[in-house]
Amino acid sequence: MAEVILTDVSKSFAADVALENVSMTVPNGSFVVLLGPTGAGKTTILRMVSGLDQPDQGAISIGGRDTAGLTPAQRDVAMVFQQYSLYPHLTVRQNLEFPLKSPILRTPQAEIDRKVGEVAEILQISHKLGNKATALSGGEMQRVSIGRALVRNPAVYLMDEPLSSLDAKLRSDLRIEIKSIQADSGATLLYVTHDQIEAMTMATHVGVLDNGKLVQFGSPREIYENPVSMYAASRLGQPRINLLPADVFAGAPHSATHIGLRPEQIVQGEGEESLVQRVEHLGDQTRLHLMFRSHNLITVTNSHTTLKRGDVVKIRPDKPFYFDANGARLA
Structure with missing residues (x-):
């Protein structure tokens, strides 16, 4: 697992400034939640850490290695998108196995079977392993998408609002499971949400974003009890x-x-x-x-x-x- 460091990172799309001089350290083994409304820059950070987008200025390192010029595969990250992304012609089992069968990982079949079984049980989709992805509900598809990341052992997990399409009961269950998996494995996880309950219950650190700027970074308790601004204070706490x-x-x-x-x-x-x-x-x-x-x-x-x-x-x-x-x- 690896520390992720952003140093003075900026990104614009035409005239729209998505990020402005963001500096942040995601400690090794931490669960960092990026919190803010739509358009705050949360997903842009994930996409640049993953290598799907490149910063206009600044630097990003993973595990002490500068990521400039590295492809997503070379960065050794696993990303879960907000909208599930599955191979529709494959079964649930085949979708979960797919990352482990890459030429880079060369995972033995017995290990593949073990990991797929464990993750399927955690995500409550063991009974769906033989189904085609197109035969699943939207919530089940998202669980499979989460599972494809969890079966791997990457340097960094990146998750973009992965629970937003799930019902309240399952969302609550998976908050606990994802946090348990992260804590038990010591994984480094960068997680995007606008849900303050997810931030308060899952994160070791929270980064509060506003219009592309990082306004506060610290533990959920620190931000709740010692906010630096009215905006930061309003992002955590229920009731508001x-x-x-x-x-x-x-x-x-x-x-x-x-x-x-x-x-x-x-x-x-x-x-x-x-x-x-x-x-x-x-x-x-x-x-x-x-x-x-x-x-x-x-x-x-x-x-x-x-x-x-x-x-x-x-x-x-x-x-x-x-x-x-x-x-x-x-x-």
Whole structure:
């Protein structure tokens, strides 16, 4: 497995800037999630690491080796695309076997059978091994696509929103399995998503991207608890962070324009009155939708709360985040 280093990487497509001076180190054996909305530059990074695209400037190295001029095969990476890419005339088993039968790997048949069996069981497609790829559902096709990467032992795994086409139950199951596989194998994995739950539950490191710029890189907990900007703070956390005018509560720094309050930064039972607009019972927790001085707030409370719509609850901020007019975090 290998460390991946991007140094001042930039990429444009005609007049559109996809990446601008991105520098980032993906540590050996880490699970790095690139997080951001559509157009942030996440997939562009994957394509350049894989060799499908080349940077306009900057350098990319894998395992200490400069990738300039190397083909995707020479880089020893395995990529899972957002849209499944299978050989339609082959069975599921043959699709999974295909990477292992390349002249480069020369994998013995017994080892192929073992790896295919293990991966098929993990992905819950053992009963589909004899089916043609065209006989599968979209979710099953994506699982086979993931499996074709997992059967290999590359320097780096690259995954571009691989779970987006799956149902919620399977997506939750495979989050656990992919993370377990990565942790057990010590694989280096670079994973693209816009799903903050995937980022929080799977990643050892998160890279937050905005319009082609890397705005923060660190552990999920670090970014959640110590965001550098209003944008970074809004990318992680469920429910999303509450962003309000800074003067809605007393005590804001002079240069602050916004206050950021995560659910646990809102103390209930003391402070100023707010109106309960909606109560969502989610089993292990209850979300309160509040109206405070004409601003909407979401916080969480005890799962056995008796609060209901129309009740009044007192609230106050506890160690909130403050941001300036440019969205930068204030100390």
